[in-house]
Structure formats: C-alpha cells, structure tokens
Amino acid sequence: MFQLDDAALRATLASAEAAVARSEAGVAQAQAQVQRNQPLADAKAISAQEWLLTQTTLKQAQADLATSKAAVMTARINLDYAAIKAPIDGRIGRALVTEGALVGQGDATQMATIQQTSTLYVNFTQSAADALRLRKAFDSGRLKRAAGNAAAEVRVVLDDGSEYPLAGKLLFADPSVDAATGQVSLRAELPNPQGVLLPGLFVKVRIVQATTEQAIRLPQQAVTRGPGGDTVLVVGADGKPAPRPVTLGGSQGSDWLVLGGLQAGEQVIVDGFQKMMPGAPVKPVPWSPPGKGAPAGAAPA
Template sequence: MPVVHPAFSVKSWVHTRTVLVLCAGALASACGPSPSKPAGGANGVGGPPPATVGVVTVALGDVDLMTELPGRLASSREAQVRARVTGIVARRLFQEGSSVQAGQVLFQIDAAPYEAAVHSAQASLAKAEATLSAASALVQRNKALTAQKFISEQAYLDALAKERMAQADVAAAQAGVRTAGLSLSHATVVAPIAGQIGRSLVSEGALVSQNEATQLAVIHQMNPMYVDVMQPASQAMHVKMSPTNVALAAQGGGNNTVQVILADGTAYAHSGTLLFSDSTVDPATGQVMLRASIPNPDGILLSGLYVRVRLQQEIVSNATLLPKQAVTRSAQGDTVMVVDAQGKVAQRAVTVTAEQSGQWVILAGLSAGEQVMVDGFQKLRGGGPVAPVAWSSPGSAPNAGLGKPVDAAKTN
C-alpha cells in the first residue's frame, strides 16, 4: 500500500489520479486516426482534391482579321460660295449653320447698276434692229433698181453689205442683253448645292468683287460623309496579295464594310462602304489613302473630325480566337496551357497572328476540341490533375468565370 504524506488525504490522491488518466486518454485520441473520416483525401489517394480551372474549347474556322487605322472625316461635297459680280452686299438671306437647299437665295448684292446695264443693252438692241430694218429695205429697193439698170451693180452690193453689218450689230446687241441679264442674275447669290452652310464670311454693306472672287460662305454636304484613311503601303500590299482576297477579287466579291470608332471609343451606329484605294503611294509617308463613304442621317459626324476606322483586311482559315489571359507572350514565343482528357495540364506553343475584338487570333498550334486554360492558373500544384469547367467572359454573364464542369473525354 502506498505511503501517503500526512499533508494529503486519500480523497485528494484519488482525484489527482483520475485527472492524470483522463489527460492520457485525450492525448491518445488526438494522436490516433479519426474514426469518422477515411485516412485519405476526397480522391482516396491521400492528396487534395483536383484544382478547379476555367477552360475554353477550341473551335477552328474562318476568322475575319480586322484592323483599325486613323482617318479623317470630310464632307462628300464642298462648295465655296463666291461673288460673281462686283457690288455692295445688300442683304444676307440665310441663317448661319442651317441647312440650305440647292438654288436657295443666300445673299443679295445691290442690283441697281446691273438693272441699268440691262436697260442700256436693250436700247442698243432696239437701235441695232432699227438699223437692220432700214438696211434691209434699202437692199430690196436697190435690188429692183439694179434689175432695171437704173443703178449700178456696185450700189446694190454696198446696200447688201450694210444689211449684213446691221445683222451683226443686232446679234452683238442681243449678246449684250444676255450678258447684262446674267450680271443682274448674279447679283442674287444662290446655293450651288444642298447641305449645311457655315458662318457668313461677309456682312451687309461689304464690297465684294468679281475680280477677286470674294468668298461669301462655304456649304458642306454632310450626308453621306467621306473618311480618308492612311494605310502603310506594306500592309496594303500584304492585304492585296492575301490568297483569300485574291480569290474574292477574282469572284468579284469581298467585304467592303467599314466601321467608324469615335473619339470616346464607341462604335458609330451606321456602317460605311469602302469606295477605293488610291493607286499611288505618298513618297513622304510611305502610305496609301483609302476612302470610305459613311451615312450621316443625323448629322452627328462633322467634317475634319479625326476617327478610327475598323475594316476587314483578310480572312484566315483554320484559326480560333482565345481570350488574352489564356495566352502567355514572351520573347521565347507564345504559349497556352492545354488540359487533356485525364485532367493533366501541359504547355503548348501557338502562333498568334493578330488581335481581334480583345482576343488573340491563333493561327496554329491547337486542334479542334482541345481545352485551353483561361482561369485558375494560381491553383496549379506541380503536375497534379485539374478539374476543367467551362469559362465565359465576365461581360457575358453576371457571375461568369467558372461555369459547369466540362467532360474532357467528350470534348476530346
């Protein structure tokens, strides 16, 4: 029987022993395996579950390669309204910045001198006609007298010459009347084309001159608008020599649609049509000018505005589009991460040819049906398998990013 110190009672010694036994049991439970969980991960192989990653499935097809080039808008027609007679501007008959119609009166120049000139020309015509009448009567008289041998043949010929001179005077007087009438009509300045007129360059009371051809205003036809685009000559040659474009040109086809991108980055509501490509290269810049026609029914586009123009360059076959975050670009080349049917991830070299709508155009390196990682790179752990799920762009769905699981065996 153990010896008990006098300071301790039997009851205290029993209590201490019980505490020691309980602590030993708890320690043994913590060190042993849990009976409620299997001795391994969820996959039953002793490791963590596969990492969930977002993938896209490769679909090969024809991709339109688009390019954006700087351009400048210009009105399809521009008319400078100029004075065709000399005089004082009496009235301005249009509102600055308004739309005008062809033939609409814009300015009235003092017409009094030209009205007087018309009257003078008409008087000269009447005088010439009277002279012609007298000369014609003399010819008829001398013709009869010559037949009767009362006057010489020369007298008749002289009368005939005077008649022809009088006829010429009448013709000149008639031309003078027409000239005076034209000058009078030019005193009323009209719009040569329909369009939008700018500010008036002269005011009432200003002296305008026919000799200097004083500019009075400018009219721009704003619908449609032209946009002139400068394209590097090397790029233009590449586009023309593209096999796809050569085939389309031989068939008389091709996509000539262009899209205007405004200064704030938004796309203009109306698409345009490419009209032509210049036949010469600017030796100073090495560029070729392209011109497109853009509808402007609402008058939003203004002449002289700088924009960017998106147009189709060529069509590439057996290509695919991948989100930018799926492609790693470096000096050593472009690569993507491909997930196989067993969930294994491998790096793959690809050929990137251009950017299209915020995505890379992949020309080579991938096959149809393969899965390319887009999201979840930070979850990769060594060479462990992953669980691929369908990925969608964040802008296509409120909670896009990781979607439904993808059956790798089916897609491959």
C-alpha cells in the same frame, strides 16, 4: 445664298437692251431702203454700186443687231452671277463674310462652306509592316485573299464602340508608303443617307482583306504578349493548365485571331488566373463576355 450689289450690272443690262432696240431700228430702216430700191434696181434706175451699198447697209445693220443681242446675254449672265447660288446639294455652315464686306473678283473670297453628307469619304492608313506580313501570309497559303463583295467592304466603328449599320466600299489604296510615318493611305466611300456621320469625325475602320479556314478567335485577355512571343494557358488532359505559344494574325473586335498553336476543341483559360495554384489541376467552365451572366472560366477553342 448671297446677293452682291448689282446696281452697276443692272445699268449695264439696261444699256445693252437699249442698244438692241437701236439696232432693230437700224435693221428696219435698212430693210425699208432695200424694198424701195429693189424695183429701181430691176429697172436699172439706180446704179449697181448704189444697189450694192443698200444691201451691204442691211447686212451691217443685222450684224450690229446680233452684236447687241450678244451684249444683252453677257450682261444677263453677269447679273446672274450677282446672286450666288449653291453649286451642289449639301449642308452649309455659318457665313464667313458679313453684309457690306468687299469680296474680290481676282482673288477668291471664301464666303461659306457647303458639305455633302449623303456620301462621305473615309481616309485611313495601314501599317506597311502589316501589309508586308499580310502578303507573306498570302504567299505561304495561311491566308486567302477576300473575294467577291467582301473584298471591298469597309465597316466603321464609332467612338461609343457601336458599328455603323451601313457598309462602305474601298475606293483605292495608295501604291506608295509615306516615308515619314511608314503608313499606306487608303480611302473608302460610305453612304450616309440619314446624316448620322459628320465630316471630320474620327472613326475606326474594319476592312476585309483576307480569309482563313484555320483561324481560331480568342478573347484578347486570354493571350499573354511579351518579348518572347504570344502565349495562352491551355488545359491539358490531366486538368492542369500549361502555357503554349501561339501565332496571332490580327484582331476582330475584342478577339484575337489565332493562326497557329491551337487545335479545335482545346480549352483555353480566359479568366480566373488569380484563383489558380501552380501545378494544381483546374475545373474549367464555359466563359462568356462580361454582362452575359455566365460564370468565368475556360473557353473551348
């Protein structure tokens, strides 16, 4: 990625290599002296002290050679550091330094940013109040904990409303609550082999935390929310709509999950409120989301 000025480092390497050559010559000279003195020592023609000095000189020369080779290795390592290479695979942004700039050895100087995009971390939060309500629902039996692979599956929704096709997995949930925001931090790992997602992107997260066999999905526009609670208009046996309180358990997409207050088969008014007259019966028709071409009316629960 970057190349530092390595003139001084190359000179250090050349000096270390010359020291190795000098040490090799010293070893060769010491070995030749040992070979000459070996017969003399066997014949007692030289003193034991002189023979010991000859052997010691050879060992010292060999030690000097090893030190010189280590200095060469150190010089080569320092020279390799002059060529700054990417420590990881990823995508690099613009250079943060220009040619000729001074970069510090003691204080780190940021030169570029490399980001790995094949796998991304998604950081998101959950309200502590929602977590407590979810736990109470578990304790009461209204909800069951998600099991198997679905328990850790995380889905991401992009800004345009489309869902990212690859599912991620939940890595951890912070055991503490942020006192300033009242939120619990969570992190998920998301595969990104095509590089569709970019670091820093804002997304919406869907995570499966619980399952229920009694919930009913209703379009959000069918539910009226107010200080007195959540209500829907249910078409009775006489064809007249009447408000009924319901218990909501969260949302999925554009729908509310109704945990109580409705029975399967009941008809709920979703659209056409402006056409209704107080106390007058209505003729419900099946409802479809906008764009499907079906008439608006009541949606069977």
